[in-house]
Amino acid sequence: MEKVSLKTALGIVSVALVAFSGIMAETAMNVTFPVLTKVFNTNLNLIQWVTTAYLLAVTVMVTTSAYLTKRFSSRMLWLVSVFIFIIGTLIAGLANNIPVLLLGRILEGISAGIAMPLVFNVVVATVPHAKIGVWMGLAALVVSLAPSFGPTYGGVLVDTLGWRSIFFILLIAPILSLILGWRTVVAIERYPVKQKFDALAFSLLSIFLIVTLLVVNQLEQGRVNWLLVSIIIVTLVAFIWRGRHSKQSFLDLKLFTEVKFVALLLPISLYMFVMLGLNLIIPTFLQEVLHTSSFLAGFSLLPGSLIGAFLNPIFGRVYDLKGAKLPLYVGNWIFTIVVLIMAIWTQHLALISIIMLYIVFIIGRNMAFTGAQTAALVDVPASEKSDATAIIQTLQMFMGALGTTVGALLQAKLGGLHGFQIFGYLSIIIAILILGLIMLYFNASKKNA
Template structure:
């Protein structure tokens, strides 16, 4: 027994943390578990690329809408029952996906899963911040980073192996028993560790949040298919921005806001949130573009492209707990600056990829990038949260995760758009197909590579901006001089 819960009763902290980590790993893994399964699902259900993409787009939409709500839920609902409810909903969605007889049922199952993920991911961070004192939060958030960073990173490799060796249904089938064990164990080991108070949900804020974040995320997620000039894309983006503006205005004028945006009054929190979003953009953007390069330009299989990313995913898994402990010793600034430098250094070589670039070289450079990301992601998040009082932890986590979700959608849209537009502009005239087919093939590959080079230049740009922001974080000495973070 390692602590007292919100009701003053002792509880087993190691077991509570284990339940949290295993359960959240299973839920977050589902963000990228279908990464290499789309071609298989398109054949299985006879659907187009734009249709199958909804399995990820819809998942991200529901996820993004639920995350802001999680702050209110964690302050209103007993932690134990909130986590059990979220894991139960996720398990229901996973079983539904496993037995899905058609695409409509599979899509519905993914949306149900997303409800569970939208609650468990921010709840993990809020609980870890609540049950540890500030001087030990680095190590605890390092464990959270192991889940939040490693699960999406390992998804494409695992997905490729399952698709090549079993059925797509096994992607869901292998998760069902694990989540079932977590669900049952939660009745004994999950405890109400966050203090709650009665508060009514502001329905208008919920509506504004849903339309605003939903519209913005949908708009960005459809740019790849429809282009920036599409009326539907622009309409959703405009509606999203307007409703988010109204949502922000309402939160700042309410006595008890639905989502406390005053967390941005803390400079340390704001810089940390920006850095966390930028590093997430750098990670998600390359995680999405690199497998496409490996499969389309080099002709690698889904599993081979996943294996190339595996070393980076393992690097993230190994380093997250270590960087958490280093944060407790050295603070965020040194880690973040060093990490952003490594991330920038590891991304620049991708601008010069050719169709013959050695796989080992790509694997090593990708691992260097992930090493840098592990030094930045959770240490900066912890630094930002430490700057907030305990009663704002849930809101700070929700705001940070919402920003990261939007950032992920933006980088996906921007990089796919740049890749597509540059490739199309550089393609040779179709008349060459008849007059000089071999030259056409060579120039078409060069055009495709130009698109990837341009997309990676964007990724480097994000890294450089993040490196600049890292210098504004407070050093360990400054934090101690100011009396420590709250």
């Protein structure tokens, strides 16, 4: 049986550490929102842009990953992502106002936007097919450890050394990445691109993503900016037209004509929407409604995230042995049951019950998410894998940003308790929709067999 060398393993871990760093900073900052609203004398809806700006930067940058992977070596991309992250983290840690803090977060997002798809591209390019599920799970494990530790890490530091220390201490991760990866991150096989980068398509998609979140964010004022809605429609239509007719290189939109790919792409992004929405809602609910400390609010997510992260390789192994059906169906049913309980019994939830429910939630979510992401990438031809990775990462990051925005919006408009409850009911609808998409995927698989 083919084995994965230590050098390959360390290279994968080194790249994953950069993605880990960005996600760690993002999830650690969620528990600081009540503190930052006082420090900068503003409201929660503005402060949540500390997370949303990061996620938007990741999303926009990930859209370029297919081109970057074909145009530049994986080693160069890794080094660039490390140094951009270090610069952004220093800026954020030294920020004395929100615009400077957002600049630092955007730079961190650009770094993570390079590193996150690169991790999975390296796995797909260097790991034998028989072990692809396990190593996709291991790559997800490194990245998933960030949301596991992030809220607790942030909560401890906010209560002791202050919010700025979140950034300064986090610099350990990119430095460790440099040490481990200097001799192990090597260039992977590329499919060189001869066409120029399609800057117009990139600009249209970026405008669409950013303006969409702005429109959702403005709903707190109870109004819809129809000019911005018009921009959303125009840029989306223009982007699709450009993608179908351009001779330049950006994203291969032909993947959206593949029923099997789309049927898994949507669940992947919807799982991210619900998880990042809850990752913002739960700590805020605990602090504002149950009056727990920042530490306990952050700690509430740690056991579930940690257990889910370490189970990812096992879920990958299940995929290797049994295929996608078991993890997708079982994982989604667990996910559905937990969000149903959260929605119905929101007002009766306490710290311990939230911790237990979140553990089960993450197990179900990660089981289905890992299976869906692996199956989606395995199904596409080798020459299209970087495009598939870029599309998957783009949409899941955008939906994660949207989940954060919707979560903050619901709690700002309805309060911590009712905002949590309504988000739970929304998650039930999403779970049912995902079930339908999973069924569509397996039906399409039978027809193609």
